[in-house]
Amino acid sequence: MGQRSMISLDDIAVGSTARVQDVEGVDPTAVRLLEMGLTPGVAVRVVGQAPFGDPVELEFRGYRLSIRRHEAARVVVENR
Amino acid sequence: MHEPAGSRIDAAPLTVALLGNPNTGKSTLFTALAGIPTRVGNYPGVTVEEKVGRFTHRGRAIDLVDLPGTYSLAPQSPDEQVAVDILRGRMAGAARPDGIVVVADATNLERNLFLATQAMELGLPLVVALTLADLADRKGIRIDVAELSRRLGCPVIRVVATRGEGIAALREGMLSMASPPQPLSLAEGPLGRPLPARQAIARYAAIEDLLRGVISHEPPPGRSLEDRIDAVVTHRVWGTLVFAAVMLAMFTVIFRVAPPLMDLISFGMDALSARVADLLPEGPIRSLVVDGILAGVGGSVVFVPQIALLFLFIALLEGCGYLSRAAFLMDRLLVAAGLSGKSFIPLLSSFACAIPGIMAARTIENRRDRLLTILVAPLMSCSARLPVYLLLCGAFVPDRGCGLSWLPLRAVVLAGLYALGVVVAAVVAAVLSRTLFRGPRQPFVMEMSGWRWPRPAVVLERVREASVSFLLNAGTLIVAISIVLWALMNYPRSDAAVDADVAAGRVALEAALASSGADDPGREDWSAALAALDTPEGLAAARRGAAQRLSFLGRAGRFIEPLVRPLGWDWRIGCAALASFPAREVVLATLGVIYNLGDIDPEEAEGATALERRLKAARWDGTERPVFTLPVALSLMVFFALCAQCASTLVVIGRETNSWVWPMVTFTYMTVLAWLGAFATYRLGTFLGW
Numbered sequence: 001m002g003q004r005s006m007i008s009l010d011d012i013a014v015g016s017t018a019r020v021q022d023v024e025g026v027d028p029t030a031v032r033l034l035e036m037g038l039t040p041g042v043a044v045r046v047v048g049q050a051p052f053g054d055p056v057e058l059e060f061r062g063y064r065l066s067i068r069r070h071e072a073a074r075v076v077v078e079n080r
Numbered sequence: 081m082h083e084p085a086g087s088r089i090d091a092a093p094l095t096v097a098l099l100g101n102p103n104t105g106k107s108t109l110f111t112a113l114a115g116i117p118t119r120v121g122n123y124p125g126v127t128v129e130e131k132v133g134r135f136t137h138r139g140r141a142i143d144l145v146d147l148p149g150t151y152s153l154a155p156q157s158p159d160e161q162v163a164v165d166i167l168r169g170r171m172a173g174a175a176r177p178d179g180i181v182v183v184a185d186a187t188n189l190e191r192n193l194f195l196a197t198q199a200m201e202l203g204l205p206l207v208v209a210l211t212l213a214d215l216a217d218r219k220g221i222r223i224d225v226a227e228l229s230r231r232l233g234c235p236v237i238r239v240v241a242t243r244g245e246g247i248a249a250l251r252e253g254m255l256s257m258a259s260p261p262q263p264l265s266l267a268e269g270p271l272g273r274p275l276p277a278r279q280a281i282a283r284y285a286a287i288e289d290l291l292r293g294v295i296s297h298e299p300p301p302g303r304s305l306e307d308r309i310d311a312v313v314t315h316r317v318w319g320t321l322v323f324a325a326v327m328l329a330m331f332t333v334i335f336r337v338a339p340p341l342m343d344l345i346s347f348g349m350d351a352l353s354a355r356v357a358d359l360l361p362e363g364p365i366r367s368l369v370v371d372g373i374l375a376g377v378g379g380s381v382v383f384v385p386q387i388a389l390l391f392l393f394i395a396l397l398e399g400c401g402y403l404s405r406a407a408f409l410m411d412r413l414l415v416a417a418g419l420s421g422k423s424f425i426p427l428l429s430s431f432a433c434a435i436p437g438i439m440a441a442r443t444i445e446n447r448r449d450r451l452l453t454i455l456v457a458p459l460m461s462c463s464a465r466l467p468v469y470l471l472l473c474g475a476f477v478p479d480r481g482c483g484l485s486w487l488p489l490r491a492v493v494l495a496g497l498y499a500l501g502v503v504v505a506a507v508v509a510a511v512l513s514r515t516l517f518r519g520p521r522q523p524f525v526m527e528m529s530g531w532r533w534p535r536p537a538v539v540l541e542r543v544r545e546a547s548v549s550f551l552l553n554a555g556t557l558i559v560a561i562s563i564v565l566w567a568l569m570n571y572p573r574s575d576a577a578v579d580a581d582v583a584a585g586r587v588a589l590e591a592a593l594a595s596s597g598a599d600d601p602g603r604e605d606w607s608a609a610l611a612a613l614d615t616p617e618g619l620a621a622a623r624r625g626a627a628q629r630l631s632f633l634g635r636a637g638r639f640i641e642p643l644v645r646p647l648g649w650d651w652r653i654g655c656a657a658l659a660s661f662p663a664r665e666v667v668l669a670t671l672g673v674i675y676n677l678g679d680i681d682p683e684e685a686e687g688a689t690a691l692e693r694r695l696k697a698a699r700w701d702g703t704e705r706p707v708f709t710l711p712v713a714l715s716l717m718v719f720f721a722l723c724a725q726c727a728s729t730l731v732v733i734g735r736e737t738n739s740w741v742w743p744m745v746t747f748t749y750m751t752v753l754a755w756l757g758a759f760a761t762y763r764l765g766t767f768l769g770w
Contacts, residue, residue, distance in 0.1 A: 026274050028156050029523040034280035035152045036525055037191045042284075051316045052412035055421075057528060061190045062221075062297070064310075064528040066408050068415075071523055 009044065009075035010056065017045045018077035025074050037061040038075055093134065093141035095175050096254050097167060099199055100183030101192055102149030103401075103529035105211045107538045108241040109183060113251065114144040116541065123171060128162045129549070130174070137251040145177060151191075153198040154276045156522070157445045167202055179205040179257040181250065186216035186223060186238075187530060189295060193287045194280075197264045200234065205257035208236040209250055214243070215530065220298040228294045234261035242535060264290070306531045313405050314528075323409050326402065327428055330393045334386060334432045335463070341385035349378030367570060368563070376562025379663065380555035380728065383435050387550055388543050390429050390436040394443065395542035397425075399534025403443065404526055411524065417506035418513030420446065420524055423453040427505070430460035431498075434729045435554075438736055439546060446522050452512060454733055455746055456505040458724050461498045464665040468720050469497055471668060475692040476713035493714070497721045504722060504753060553735040554728065561727045565662050568632040581626035585676070586613055588701075596704065605697035609676065618676075625676040633659055647719070647755070648712040648762040650700055657719065664725035671695070711765025715758040723754035 012018045020042045023030050037060060038044065044060040055066045098113075100106045110117075114133025123130050131146040147166060148159035155161040162171065169176030182199050184192035189210075196208055210225065229236040235253050239246035264286050269278030312318045353370045360366035397403045403425070411421030419427075422444045430437030437457045444450040461469075473490045480489055589610045596603055612618025628634050637655025644654040652674050660667035668691060675694045698707040724730065730743040737743075 023277075026277070029525075031154065031274065031276045031280065032151075032156055032523050032525050034277050034284075035154070035194060036527075037194070037284060039281045039284045047310075048314050050314070050408050050412055051320055054412045054415075055408060055524060055526075057314060057408065061188075063188045063191060063530075066404070066524075066526050066528055068411070068524045071525065 006076055006078060008073045009046070009058070009077050010069045010072040012044075012046045012077065012079075014046050014048055014056075017043055018079055019043050021076045021078055023075050029071055030074060033067070033071065033075065036065060044075075044077065093143045094179070094254065095143045095145060095177045096257075097145045097147050097177035097180045098183065099147050099163065099167070099180050099195065100149060100211075101151055101185065101188075101195060101527075103527055104149075104183045104185040104188075104192065105241055105532075106146065106149060106183045107541070108535045109209065109211060109239065110144065110146045111535075111537045111541060112241045112244060112247050114142075117146070117545075123162055123174070128159055129545075135251075137255055140255060142251075142254060144181075145174070150195065152195060152276075152280075153202075158447055159445055167199070167204070177204065179207070179254065181254065182206060182208050183211050184208050186210045186213045187219055187221060189221075189223065190284070190287055190291065193290070194283055196232075197283060197287065200232070200261050201263040203260050205260050206234050207250065207253040207257060208232065208234060209239045209246070210236055211239045211241060213238045213245070214240045215532070218300075219304070220300050222296045222298070224294050228291075231290050231294065232261065232264075309531050310405075310528075313402070314408060319405070319409055323406055326397070326406070327425075330390075330425075331428065331432065333393070334389050334429065338385045338389055338432070342382050345382050345385070346378065349374060349381070353378075368566065371570070372563040372566035373559060375566070376559035377555075379562055380551065380558040383433065383550065383728065384547050386433045387436040387439065388547050390432075390440060391543045391546040392539065394425060394440055395539040396534050398443070398542075399532065399539055401529045401531045404528045407526060408528065416510075418509040418511075418517075419452055419456075420444070420449045421526075422446075423449060426453050427457060427460055430457040430462060433462050433464070434458045434460065434726065435550070435732050436546075438729065438732050439550065441736065448513075448517050448522065451737065451742070452509050452517060454736060455512070455742065455749075456509050458726070458729050458733075458746060458750060459501045459505040459508070459722065461501045461721055462726075464663070464726070465497075465720050467665065468667055469494055469717055471692065472713045472717050475695060476708060476710050478710075493717075497717055500718065500721050500757075504757075508749070508753075550732070554731045557731045557734075558728050561662060561731070565727075568636075569628065569659065570631055572631065573627055574630070577630050578623050578626040581630065582613070582619070582622045585622060585626070586610070589613075592699065592704075600704075602697035602699065602706075605693050609694075612676075621673075622676045625673050628670075628673050629655065643755075646762070647715050647758045648709070648766070649716070650698075650707050652698070653707070653712075653716065657716075657723075657725075660720075661723075661725050662727040664720060664723075667720070667725075710770045711762045714765055714770075715762035718761045719754045719758035721754075722750060722757045724750035 006021065007018075009018065009020075020038055020040055022040055023033050023038060042060050044058050047057040047059050047064060049056045050066075053069070055068045056072055057064055057066045058072075059065075098106060098110055110131070110133060114135045117131045117133045128148055133144045133146070135142055135144065145166065147163040150160040150163045152160070153164050153167070155164050165171040166174050167177065167180070180199055180202070182196045184196050196206075200206055208229075210223065216223065225236050225238050237246050237249050237253055239250060241247070264283075266279065266282040266286050269282035271278070313322055353374045356374065357366060357370050360369060394403070397406065406424060407421030409421070410424040414420055414423050423441070425443070426437045426440040428437075429440055434457045437460070438454050441450050441453045441457070444453060473493055477490045477493050481487055589606050593603065593606050593610070596606075609618075613622055629637075634655055637658050638651050640654050640658065641651040644651070644657070649657070652671075655674055656667050656670045659670040672691055672694075675691075675698065695708045696706070699705060700707055724747045730747055733746055734740050734743040
């Protein structure tokens with residue numbers, strides 16, 4: 001078994017994959033992230049980031065989504 | 081549209097809503113099903129366009145309502161709110177649909193079923209159109225359509241809109257929609273969060289269960305073409321270069337292809353005006369029709385080439401999927417100014433002309449970002465300002481280097497004026513986003529859709545729709561304003577007063593010649609002007625100038641003189657500036673008339689040099705002080721850079737924001753900033769002894 005650590009999506013390096021544990025917050029941003037499919041249990045791959053480091057491009061559930069870093073920081077993940 | 085009497089079996093048309101995520105080929109499907117939309121206009125009270133197309137199938141008329149793309153029926157944007165309102169029958173003036181076609185992207189089924197299963201809870205009959213099926217096949221995605229249909233409890237039809245596959249079946253499916261499906265049963269969802277969040281989690285869990293065994297994914301070996309394109313296009317270095325190239329191409333096309341088309345339109349309008357002028361007897365009616373109405377019509381139609389070209393580009397970029405990558409690359413930079421990545425293209429196109437740029441802001445779903453973008457777009461120095469910059473720079477900015485000998489001062493000033501607009505826009509947006517528009521930041525959650533070939537029908541539809549909506553909404557208002565301005569510039573008129581003014585002008589010229597030294601640079605022009613008064617054309621030009629000065633507009637120019645003195649201007653400049661509030665491009669021609677050059681064309685070399693000479697020779701009334709010094713020229717240019725001198729732009733802002741408040745706000749803040757900027761420039765310039 002690998003190490004299990006609670007970190008957020010914006011800590012994940014480009015090219016790596018992580019599994020979503022939860023999305024923090026109760027505001028529309030949190031709801032929208034969940035509605036787009038970032039629900040607990042989903043495997044997310046960090047595909048890349050924009051030239052200035054923000055936003056980041058994610059791949060999960062068969063499609064690609066870009067969100068800002070401070071939004072990615074809400075997604076609690078565990079390292080695979 | 082009249083259907084043949086025999087087809088009127090069921091009198092009322094069936095209303096079917098087309099619901100789906102963005103980027104699912106919904107527009108292509110709409111065009112394949114219903115062709116060109118029959119209604120163009122906004123839903124009441126919002127800036128969301130209503131798109132309805134009618135077609136008949138087996139004798140029954142069907143109204144297909146294209147709902148704005150939405151990710152969820154828990155709306156977070158005005159577009160999504162409209163979709164929900166229509167589906168629930170809460171939209172004023174729009175009937176509740178009799179049924180729904182949910183467009184689901186086969187390459188992205190899990191997320192698309194999120195919306196589909198939500199739609200199943202509305203109690204309306206429903207058909208699922210599984211689009212982009214060819215793309216799914218290529219990606220190695222296999223879907224058992226029959227099983228999916230059985231598990232969902234509603235018909236699922238495989239569709240490839242671009243090939244017409246499944247279209248007939250879909251039309252049939254719409255006619256035979258009868259009872260609403262049974263909604264998917266959801267678990268409670270984890271407690272301790274808001275309901276939409278719990279439901280989202282429960283819904284995806286249910287969808288995963290449902291799709292088990294229905295869908296399989298065997299991607300073909302090797303990296304897909306799409307992935308390889310993406311790797312370049314979103315790369316830190318290559319991506320930025322590609323982006324710069326695309327933007328440059330777009331900008332260049334608009335700057336180069338549009339003007340000849342615009343000239344063609346102007347030429348046509350001039351020919352038409354000449355014909356009409358021949359037909360009508362001389363007098364106020366002819367002047368009204370030719371200088372007021374036709375000028376107004378020409379003045380709005382002339383924008384169509386730029387609008388059409390810009391929307392052509394946007395539709396192509398959006399259709400192929402590049403638009404989201406462009407927003408992705410630019411986002412961080414624009415966030416610093418309180419905007420977002422999607423503001424880039426509207427703002428960039430505003431450098432050509434703010435009108436298509438402001439219309440392009442429709443691609444920004446976030447209402448706050450869209451409004452901010454619209455409010456600062458006019459600060460991007462548009463092409464109408466360029467002739468002013470060029471003439472004044474050429475005439476009054478010394479032709480030398482600055483520090484670095486190879487860098488001409490004139491180029492620096494020109495670049496500085498453009499930069500001024502950008503910097504002020506960034507500051508205004510940053511300030512507004514922290515004060516007036518402060519609020520919870522909406523999520524920047526943007527799908528990076530797969531790369532596709534843009535569909536020609538959809539692209540052309542976008543272009544057609546943008547052009548038509550501009551002409552109908554904004555064009556009519558522009559004509560009305562042109563008529564009002566025509567009146568202000570031509571009345572009151574009195575031949576006696578004009579004669580007196582021309583005579584006074586002659587006296588002033590003679591006095592200037594008599595009192596100036598032999599080597600005064602103005603002498604050449606004054607003698608020329610005096611000689612011109614003795615020619616019929618020269619006299620007519622002088623009379624025209626006098627008439628303009630005595631009109632409402634001219635008097636207004638004198639009236640505001642105290643306001644423009646601090647900027648270093650005399651009342652004639654104030655007059656020209658005032659006259660250019662409706663359309664800044666007339667300022668040079670207006671200066672020409674005011675300074676008695678008659679109808680010169682400042683964009684042609686001859687007219688430009690004549691104007692330059694005349695301006696250089698201009699003196700403050702009764703003195704020998706030149707009016708146009710470098711600080712004055714600079715302050716005039718800064719004023720033009722920052723001022724909202726385009727009634728057409730204000731009209732379009734009003735139409736795009738569905739309110740007259742925002743045009744007024746734009747006009748006010750820009751005029752204030754322009755005045756302050758011109759003041760500061762003039763004072764600084766005189767202080768530094770430029």
